Amino acid sequence: MRKRPFSKDKDIKSFPTTIEQFKSILEKYLQNSTDISFTQYEVQGQKIAVFFIDYMVDKNLLDDKLLGTLLASKTDWDASSILNEVPLDGGKQHINLIELATTLLSGSVGVYVENEDQAVSFSISKLEKRPLGKAETESLVLGPQVSFTESLSTNLNVIRWRLGTHDLVTEKFIIGERGQSEVRLVYLKSLANDTDVQTMRQRLKDLVVDEVEDASVLSQYIEDNNSSLFPQYYLTELPDRLCYAVSKGRLGVLVDKSPTSIIAPSTFFSFFESTEDIYMRWNIGSFLRMLRFVAMFISFVVTPTYVACVTFHYEVIPTPLLASLGSSRAQVPFPPIIEAMLLELLIELLRESGARLPTKVGQTIGIVGGIVLGQAAVEAGLTSNVLIIVVASSSLASFTAPSYLMGSAIRVIRFPLILIAGLIGLIGVTLGLIFFFIHLIRMTSLGRPYLLPAYPVNWKDMDDSFFRLPFSLNNTRSTSFRPKDMNRYPKKKAKKKKDIDE
Incomplete structure (x- = not known):
């Protein structure tokens, strides 16, 4: 060392x-x-x-x-x-x-x-720190709006206040050989799985680096597979999300001078859940959650499928649509694969420039730039109207993921899928999806399977991943993370209701 x-x-x-x-x-x-x-x-x-x-x-x-x-x-x-x-x-x-x-x-x-x-x-430190404010990267309509700050003491204060239990454990680690940072491992003693706690504790203790700039950097140091596109730990700036995860038996990691926290272990489906699903009615929350999964699938396959069909498989396109598609592509000099790659790259350039510019200017660039460039590209015959609709739909679908890291991974995956679709058609799209599915099956998060509860199949936890049940029926914690106490509250008492005159 x-x-x-x-x-x-x-x-x-x-x-x-x-x-x-x-x-x-x-x-x-x-x-x-x-x-x-x-x-x-x-x-x-x-x-x-x-x-x-x-x-x-x-x-x-x-x-x-x-x-x-x-x-x-x-x-x-x-x-x-x-x-x-x-x-x-x-x-x-x-x-x-x-x-x-x-x-x-x-x-x-x-x-x-x-x-x-x-x-x-x-x-007797007098360190400059900003006050608690509204979350910027995870916006909510319902629920608490407060976010973490760069002060570790302030973040721990908020967590203690929200949980309000003597069962909360905050283990302290000092990481960094030249620039030292204080790191806290947060969990509930009576719920967190001992194996998960020991694994995370060991990874933090064994970490030898010059410095840890942020929680997002720390997550890359301690994740199971650092060559994957997919994030293995959920990063959040919302204290209520971290507290909700800890109350389900999972672990939280806080880093001094970082406004984000790490939730571990996390599954692939965790990145499509939002705390807003809990604050809404269970049926509306379930609809929105399933909508995000549909949007993810659309973002994956719509553009590659378009390229494959237009290049190799005209027979799968309905005749009325085929005529409209042919007329819109009549003036386009590029093959579909080049056309799609250029348009996807243009969308990514607009998104990145909008994110890097000041807020007001960035919004203007994103909206005006998209409209002007799209219209100009169609009039110049560089692309078709249909492809603009397809690419725009695919991009919008990728933005529905509550996690910015997962949304970015989905956008990156589209490019190799478009490339293989333009080379060998729908067979290539199928092979690409199979490859990514096998990759997800092999991945783990803190030693736990990444595709839980879909693989290995765990029917009891489907309601915590794909949809949401009413509170009266959802009285147990997820078995996927193996918490010490499975019961949240007695099921019979949750269903029993009394009027005031009884």
Whole structure:
């Protein structure tokens, strides 16, 4: 395993040491940074050093609580007395210089009394963070609108508040050799499967990387198959979605400085579920969920099927439609495969440019650009009206997936399917779908089959994946994730209703 680049330096000494030696070691460890404030005080004949990163601490607490207490006292100070007398929470003792210096990077203040064998740090950080706001990437009509922020403490606060149970476990991990990030594994002790918890815990402990920039990056490090197009963990910025998953026996992973969280294990069908399905009536929620599956299939096959039929299989096209199709393609100089690839690429360019530009400009580019370019392409004879309708329908269908990662994977898969459809027709489309189906069968998420409950077949969990039952009938948790407690509430009591006069 790689070690931190400074950990083997021979100049690093243990306590005790003089103030001058300690300052030299601290400055060397922090690369002689000009951001370090290092001040030496003399109290009752003792030399005391107070050091911190200037812009990361609360100056009011520093002056009033820490320095006010240290400088006003007439007693001799040591590490234990400083912890007991200074009216600040979060005080820690350190016997290792590197450990002490590392705490400064998170907004702590260090205190060292010369020739003592320990030092003390207090966490009085003043870190900039944005307040809780509305979710941007996962929009909902019904249900809570609040989203996670980049502050881990704020995110944990929201989860604690929403779940409100003593059963919640939040295990802490520090990941990163050069840029360290705090990671929390969140689950309910009485529900989460021990095998899943141990697997995730081991993957987090064994991870040796320079830094973890975001939860989405961490998910790629710890997923089962990092060469697949399909995401294996659900990434969400909605606290209610994470809490709902945890209450079903699954695991959540939070990363400091990241506004998204990881839900594991996840199945292929999890990426087409929305918490809005729960907040709506069960029959409407079921309809919308099944609509997303239909949209996914449309996005997969409509454009490749069009290319295959127009290129090889005119006989499967109804005669009235064939006449209309022939007239619309009469002026097109390209074969269907080139025409479809160009139009799909144009749609992707519009989508990407709209996403990268400022919000108001991006919306204008997406709408106006699509209309103008589409109309101009038809009038110039570069494409047919029918193909524009097909490609637009396919693109719209891919946007119905609640997960942005799954929607992106579906859009990418269309290109090889179009290519093989233009080469060998409907046989190629069939072979391509079979290949992707076999790939999905072989995939796992945290060791669990990715296609649960379709493969292996689990009829009991179909209602949690393809449709939604009324709450009175859906009284058990999904068996696919093997939670410790299967029952959510007694089925008989859920069905029993009493009027007020009974």
